[in-house]
Amino acid sequence: MNIRRVILLGLFLPTAALLVSCAAPKTESAEAGLPGDLALSVTVYSEYQDPELIARLERWRRPGRYVIEPDWLLRSAIGAGARESEFPPGTRQLDREQVESLWRAISQSGLLREQHPDAIPSEQTASPPAIGTTAIIAISHNGSTDARRIVFDSGGADAQAVAGLVDQLAALSWIRE
Numbered sequence: 001m002n003i004r005r006v007i008l009l010g011l012f013l014p015t016a017a018l019l020v021s022c023a024a025p026k027t028e029s030a031e032a033g034l035p036g037d038l039a040l041s042v043t044v045y046s047e048y049q050d051p052e053l054i055a056r057l058e059r060w061r062r063p064g065r066y067v068i069e070p071d072w073l074l075r076s077a078i079g080a081g082a083r084e085s086e087f088p089p090g091t092r093q094l095d096r097e098q099v100e101s102l103w104r105a106i107s108q109s110g111l112l113r114e115q116h117p118d119a120i121p122s123e124q125t126a127s128p129p130a131i132g133t134t135a136i137i138a139i140s141h142n143g144s145t146d147a148r149r150i151v152f153d154s155g156g157a158d159a160q161a162v163a164g165l166v167d168q169l170a171a172l173s174w175i176r177e
Contacts, residue, residue: 034096034100034103035141038070038103038141039068039069039070039140040067040102040138040139040140041065042137042162043082043084044060044166045063045082046062047132047133048063048080058163059167059170060152060166060167061152061163063079063080063081064078064079065082065086066169067087067088068094068102072093072099073092074169078175092172102169105168109158109165110157111137111146112139112146116146118149119146119148126149132151133151133152134149135150137149137150
């Protein structure tokens with residue numbers, strides 16, 4: 001093999017490999033990747049008002065508000081007075097791994113499925129429940145926003161998934177179990 005062929009093969013093979021990898025079909029996980037515009041707000045309402053009793057509840061049952069902005073700043077406010085209209089103070093800056101973990105929890109929860117039975121027009125239109133523990137959730141992603149009202153006491157798969165998501169947000173907010 002002469003030197004010219006070796007040089008041409010050396011130039012061609014990496015270019016060919018790059019073209020093949022770019023032309024390869026996207027896998028499901030690549031298509032379901034972290035949206036660049038992800039934002040999340042979760043408000044947990046509880047029927048309890050007593051701070052001592054609230055402190056003894058499971059972390060995901062405690063009333064509070066969690067907001068993740070598109071720049072991954074986590075904002076948190078804990079306590080019976082949390083509302084959708086509140087904009088909590090910044091708690092911490094999340095890193096990519098933490099946000100990807102939250103996105104996986106959201107994606108696997110079923111909250112994003114079309115015609116969700118607990119869909120609401122907006123988090124601002126939801127009223128707090130009279131009794132029980134309920135989460136009002138708004139998930140902005142890929143140019144759209146999905147809002148849900150999940151009653152924890154229903155015991156359904158969505159309630160369990162949201163309980164896990166809220167617990168993850170509480171842990172990221174340094175709230176102890």
